[in-house]
Amino acid sequence: MNPDYSLKNDTCRDQLTYNQVMHFLAMTFSGHRDELIGIKNLAQKIRQGIERINPFIQQATQSVCPRCKDVCCISKHGYYTCEDLMYLTALGLEPPHMIFGRNDTDPCQYLFEHGCSLERSRRPSGCTWYFCESLLDYMEPQPAYREFDDSLQDVAGLWIEMTEEFKKISTAKSSKPIHSELCSNDCHSTT
Numbered sequence: 001m002n003p004d005y006s007l008k009n010d011t012c013r014d015q016l017t018y019n020q021v022m023h024f025l026a027m028t029f030s031g032h033r034d035e036l037i038g039i040k041n042l043a044q045k046i047r048q049g050i051e052r053i054n055p056f057i058q059q060a061t062q063s064v065c066p067r068c069k070d071v072c073c074i075s076k077h078g079y080y081t082c083e084d085l086m087y088l089t090a091l092g093l094e095p096p097h098m099i100f101g102r103n104d105t106d107p108c109q110y111l112f113e114h115g116c117s118l119e120r121s122r123r124p125s126g127c128t129w130y131f132c133e134s135l136l137d138y139m140e141p142q143p144a145y146r147e148f149d150d151s152l153q154d155v156a157g158l159w160i161e162m163t164e165e166f167k168k169i170s171t172a173k174s175s176k177p178i179h180s181e182l183c184s185n186d187c188h189s190t191t
């Protein structure tokens with residue numbers, strides 16, 4: 001399996017794959033502390049970047065989402081990718097408790113009465129990068145939109161740098177790319 005594909009697109013939707021990924025990441029991060037300092041720094045910058053843009057997104061979702069007729073916070077969007085789990089591990093954070101095997105169209109397990117219960121920088125990346133048309137229609141005319149968009153691009157660039165760097169380190173450590181073990185065919189893509 002192409003490790004690039006695995007890291008970018010696969011979500012850990014079953015308990016076994018999730019456990020394997022978490023175990024592997026724990027071993028990798030504890031065994032290669034020095035080599036992974038750069039990854040940890042990038043993860044911190046990503047987190048700070050997401051926290052900086054959070055207020056702008058929040059004011060938009062608070063205004064737009066309560067009127068939504070087709071809420072996007074359904075179960076199939078609430079799973080973490082292998083990249084997400086690597087990012088959380090680099091931050092020294094545990095992913096939230098996860099229930100597997102839910103129906104894709106059920107409300108996301110992290111959706112509470114007043115919205116998502118996870119702070120934005122800890123959500124699955126699919127949530128972080130998703131802006132529906134209604135949300136964009138609300139955001140784009142605002143004066144702060146350009147600055148928000150630039151910051152979002154910066155965070156996206158850091159994310160790519162972090163994942164590419166992790167792949168480089170991991171493939172250098174093993175003749176067999178680690179992500180072929182991390183993300184087996186048991187991972188499934190989401191939209």
Ligand code: SF4
Nearest residue numbers: 064065068071072132
């Ligand atoms: S982000 Fe868009 S699709 Fe999702 S709940 Fe808000 S308005 Fe609806």
Ligand code: SF4
Nearest residue numbers: 073078108111116127
């Ligand atoms: S994690 Fe949060 S933002 Fe993402 S789908 Fe679930 S409730 Fe929505």
